[in-house]
């Protein structure tokens with residue numbers, strides 16, 4: 155879930171919004187202003203209701219942010235890189251690059267979120283009591299206390315990607331020894347919870363309230379698919395952790411003089427090889443960058459085809475590198491799952507291979523075929 159609107163940094167952590175939130179913000183404010191507040195605190199002006207409602211909706215998202223910040227800060231303290239926080243339709247997501255190192259760290263990172271929501275609920279309850287003299291303000295704090303308590307409870311539902319699912323997985327990790335087994339067991343329980351929610355939702359559609367029923371069933375379905383993708387991701391990462399870069403990389407690598415033109419390259423060099431990425435070197439043999447066949451084909455026939463490769467190459471300093479004995483799991487954690495940039499593999503300063511997403515995909519397919527996943 156990438157943010158569509160960037161808000162800025164809090165404690166050095168990037169915070170963004172998803173567009174869906176703007177819609178939900180309006181919905182919450184509207185519900186408070188025309189339904190909840192007029193019902194519970196009658197006799198106020200429309201402006202007063204709307205002001206309280208807008209403050210309530212803003213405070214609600216501040217509470218969501220507090221919940222996610224707690225996850226992100228504890229994760230960072232435990233040595234897990236935090237890519238950022240995105241607030242969206244269902245609340246917030248802390249995007250973590252990498253995994254906790256221990257079951258304890260996983261439990262702390264997951265547990266601190268609901269704990270923060272419960273703490274906020276307690277503070278809001280205090281404010282609700284203190285502000286009893288002005289009913290609308292007091293009512294606003296009462297509502298915040300309720301939604302934060304609900305947020306804490308909902309997040310403890312034991313299914314991925316909710317905090318309860320991660321807590322459960324941490325407990326199984328601690329009992330069964332590996333993160334992968336922990337996730338596997340937690341996903342199985344999460345699946346039961348998700349099917350129960352779908353079942354309850356369907357029953358509710360035909361009995362109590364169709365709208366609530368559809369909501370619950372939809373959430374159940376969402377948890378079901380989130381559990382499957384969590385398990386697939388964990389299995390893949392575990393498989394990659396057992397494989398050195400040297401097993402997946404393409405080797406040997408053909409390097410091209412960086413002073414040949416794009417035209418010369420496409421006419422006489424590219425047809426002779428089957429690679430899609432080529433490192434280029436200067437007359438002294440020093441590597442200066444990397445060119446991709448796809449980028450060069452795009453400029454063929456145009457004015458840029460006359461240019462030399464060094465004008466179009468991605469500078470060598472921007473290209474990520476790896477050692478042949480590094481495991482693929484940690485490399486992908488470092489460079490990103492997309493591996494879009496291609497990785498050059500050096501052994502003792504010598505270029506020995508190049509790694510592309512296709513290399514990793516091919517290796518995974520082969521391992522799957524061999525039943526080693």
Ligand SMILES: [Zn+2]
Nearest residue numbers: 267268309317
């Ligand atoms: Zn959470």
